[in-house]
Amino acid sequence: MNDLISHEVAITDSGSGLAAGDRVTGRIDWGRRHLFMRSHTACHVLSAVIHKETGALITGNRIGEAKTRVDFSLKDFDRSEIKSFEEKTNEIIDQNLPVEIKILSKEEALKIPSIVKLKMDLPDREKIRVIEIVGYDTQACGGTHARNTGEIGHIEVVKAENKGKNNRRIYFRIKTAE
Template sequence: MTDLLYQTDSYLQTFQAAVSGIDEANHAVILDRTAFYPGGGGQPYDRGTLRAGATTYPVSRAKKAGADVLHFVDENSPLPFPGDMVEGMLDWKRRYQLMRTHTAMHILCGTVFRDYGALVTGGDMDPLQGRMDFEFETMHRDLVDAIEQAINAEVQNARDVQVKILPRAEAFQIPDLIRTKINLLPEGIEQVRVVEIVGLDLQADGGTHVRNTSEVGHIRVTDYKSKGKINKRLYVQIED
């Protein structure tokens, strides 16, 4: 089982770990602990490097495989051996952009839920841009402008972002913990990670975030589309 360091420290850029296994079919390395986010919940996987002795392995992506995280390395590089110690280093520029983007999406989700009671029906993100779908019957420019103004007010409010890992029974006592139309948490998960933008948003989430909304930067709603009778999509971009 890979210890997921990013769950409690999103700002960890480098880390030491032991090689706990090798997946030769995927040319991937399994570590006993990692700061690489393996993707999920709309947030893409991390990239970076692993260094073992004098050898540096570019990590093109990370992926969850059961309780382990696979770190896919260059197919032309010889794989390290189980028990080897490695130093992991994230592509921090990309990761931090994704952290800002993910928190921006929670600001958007929390603001829309607070002001309009609309649930999320889907979403996706890349560094400094993303899209989110909501249960709206109608969407128009004035509404979009009002949402953009409201979400940037929350950036300026400099709200703290806190992460907790709670027993499932305790977590599900929180009202409106699941802000998506469909509950995506499998029944077998006993510990639930919750992310709170203090005073605005609180929901189950497995991704990485900044510590304060002021780190996000200005958010622009660049476009909107109808994706169905009660499904409207907003596109956002975060200014770097």
């Protein structure tokens, strides 16, 4: 809500939950966070591949531990293209491209063509956080990312669905042990 960050905590059965003024320590579950960073960065690469190959707009994504999905809007979709999306994404991963964060003015950000591949507007702010996969894609994003594409590891498409006339959904997972 607004700019507030909240952490939800469980109240124990005995009722001895947190009280106002209690001191707490936060700890990131690094294994989970790193998987999400890699999966999220993979979303950037896969979305860019889909957009470059087909012109489709990306309509959403959801990161999960077992699999992550990317939704896109495309009228005529040939399922045989999915394998090429996966291969192209892994090629970009293998190039080990740096992932850089920049803060641009909204005016500067809007000059970048790939900024608008998401089917949504840029946030109404003066400064826009932009993620550049150097030499391949630039996208406005507030998330957490790998430092370079090689850190992601290869992806594997596990499922593809048609969700209505123009809406497509691809699920992938990160192949960890290789």
